[in-house]
Amino acid sequence: MTMVDTNNMVERRKTINFLNLKRNKTLIIGMMFFILFLFILTTYGSAQDSSLEEEYAPIFFFEKEEQCYPVSVEYHIDHATLFQFTGNDPVEINSDVTMEELGGYTTEQYESLYLDNTIGTTKDDNIINDYSNQKITLGFTVYAHTIHGADDTTIIQYWLFYAFNKGDLNQHEGDWELVQVVLRQGSPVELMYSQHHSGQKTSWNQAEKTGTHPHVYVARGSHANYFTSYSGTLGVASDHVGANGFILKPVQYTIIDLETQTWLPFKGMWGEINSYEDVYLGTSGPVGPMYREERLMWNQALNWGSNLPELNPTILLFEWIIYNFTTIFIVIFIISLLIFAYRRMKQYKSEGFGPRFFSFLYIDGLNMKSIGNLLFIAGIIIAFLSLIYPWYGITASSTSSIYNTEGFIDILIIDGLQGISLNLPDATGPTPLGSALIPFSLLISIGIIFTIIKTLGVKESFKLGKSYMYQGIKLLMPIIIILISIVLISVIVNDMIPEEAQESPAASIFDDVAASPFGGSSINSIDSTGENLQLDWGIQTGGILLFLSGLMLLISGIIERKAKTVFF
Incomplete structure (x- = not known):
């Protein structure tokens, strides 16, 4: 080369x-x-x-007695120790866990982990008090997650974390709730709010809002989300909602992109769990946003929301009536009293009221009118006594290792003072359901007082007897309604549960109660181990007294009508 x-x-x-x-x-x-x-x-x-x-960020309306508000999870993590639940003594995993470390616990083997806020427990207010002392410094945080779906659908999720859930039926550390806005072709069309293990949906046009900001009414303690300030009165949860407390507006809270949070994949629970019973009673800490409702709320957000019950205008009207029932009832009572007073004053000017004014006081020997009035007075006294005793009750005793009551406990109590109450193990006491907003004692007491007032100036026993009979029927109605409801309970439950579950031991319990509404007892196997649940139910002392008082007034009315006496 x-x-x-x-x-x-x-x-x-x-x-x-x-x-x-x-x-x-x-x-x-x-x-x-x-x-x-x-x-x-x-x-x-x-x-x-x-x-x-930011455009569709909700406005949150809290009830006046609310103590916890949406906060950054850092508050919980900074005070938490990571434990593993074993069913017995918990195993401490990390006493100073970081947000980044939490994000590493993502597989199924970590489902038994839980973040325990060591400042307090579910049986005290230490966490609530600590949070309240730092509330101003901590500020308010809402976590947002936007999903772009098919057919030009956009879903905006607003996740809220609360330091403590102090609901009427359950209490637990940590609480995750969701408000979901659905847009199609860039326009809002639907809203979906979480409520306990379910929720509710409505169209964008039907919802209350300020501009593009939907209104969310947050239940006191449980933090379930509702579309109106008077919702939540129906149902087992018996939530207390109102627009009479703190209003949290978008300018007051920080919106954080949820997907950027390193702790998001954490598989465990955001609060302590002490026993397997806690899961059934709702006193264990909740799982995080990615895992709520078997991941449906995260992975299939639109399907989850679409399957929620629709906001029903008829039910809304009924809830409004219940929410304002006491006020409505008192107003009607006052109007009726004024009309009655006007009519009686006209009578007084022309005829007077007779020597004894109130006609139930015409007792002057052993005659029909006197016997009728004595029976009326005795019935009234018994009716008032019935208000301080339970009307109907269901007690239970379970020997299950998962759900052991250690003897009989009251499960359901119906009385004149609290209405209908549930009493769950480890709860703070009987919890009134929605019907407690219609106080039976108020209805009965005012009804009796009005009946007594209506005897003013009555001239004939025949007319007096009609008033007695009418009040007697009203006193019988609560017990009749309770018994009918007990009979129908199995039908209602069978309509609510899947067909394959209708032959389960749990479903047969309701059949037993419905078959013998006046009272009974049953022993049912509740799991594969053969452990039993014993149930006792029936009309209680107050119910017997109330029914007896109704019968006495009914009979006293018949006697007065038979007497056909002119008093003056």
């Missing part, structure tokens, strides 16, 4: 290297532009999501 050939070869190699370098440089620059494009696209998408999340 000559010197010339060698020089030519060197030049060719230089040219090839230069071209390769140029191509590589072009490739590198192209990759840089591509990465920059992706970054811009991602940033734009994130900014667009952030803009939507």
Whole structure:
């Protein structure tokens, strides 16, 4: 090879290297532009999501006695120790766990982990008090998560974390709730709110809102979300909702992108769990947003929301009546009293009221009118006594290792003072259901008082007897309604549970109660181990007294009508 050939070869190699370098440089620059494009696209998408999340950020209305508000999970984590639940003594995993470390516990083996806020327990108010002392410093936080679905559908989720859940039926550390806004082709069409293990949905047009900000009425303690300030009165939860407390507006809280949070994949529970019973009673800490309702709320947000019950205008009207029942009843009573007073004053001017004013006081020997009035007075006394005793009750005793009551406990109590109450193990006491907002004692007491007042100036026993009979029927009605409800309970339950579950031991319990509404006892196997649940139920002392008083007034009315006496 000559010197010339060698020089030519060197030049060719230089040219090839230069071209390769140029191509590589072009490739590198192209990759840089591509990465920059992706970054811009991602940033734009994130900014667009952030803009939507701010545009439709809810306004939260809290009940006046609420003590906990949406807060950053950092508060909980900073005071928490990570434990593993074993069914017996918990195993401490990490006493100083970080948010980043939490995000590493993602597999099924970590489902038994829980973050216990060591400041307090579910049986005291230490966590609530500590949070309240720091509330101003902590501020308010809402976590947002935007999902872009098919058919140009966008779902905006607003997740709220509360330090403590102090519901009437259950109490637990930590609480996760959700407000979901659905947009189609860029316009809001539907709202979906979480309520305990279910929720409610309604159209955007039907919901209360200020501009583009939907109103959310948060139940006291349980933090279930409702569409009106008078909802929640029906149902087992018996939530207390109102627009009479703190109003949390979007400008007052920080919206944080939930997907950027390192703790999000944490598989465990956000609060302590002491026993297997806690899961059934709702006193264990909840799982995080990714795992709520078997992951449906996160992975299938639209399907979860679409299957929620629709907001029903008829039920809303009924809830409004119940919510304001006491006020409505008192107003009607006052109006009726004024009308009655006007009519009696006209009578007084023309005829007077007779020597004894109130006609139930005409007792003057052993005659029908006197016997009728004596029976009326005795019935009234018994009716008032019935208000302080239970009317109907269901007690239970369970020997199950999962749910051991350690003797008989009251499960359901119906009386004149509390209405209908549930009493669960480890609860703070009987919890009134929605009917407690219609105080039976008020209805009965005012009804009796009005009946007594109506005897003013009545001239004939026949007319007096009609009033007695009418009040007697009203006193009989509560017990009759209770018994009918007990008879229908199995039908209602069977309509609510899946067909395959209707032959289960749990469902047969309701059949037993319905078959013998006046009272009875049953022993049912509640699990595969053969452990039993014994149930006793029936009319209690107060119910017997109330029914007896109704019969006495009914009989006294019949006697007065038979007497056909003119008092004056």
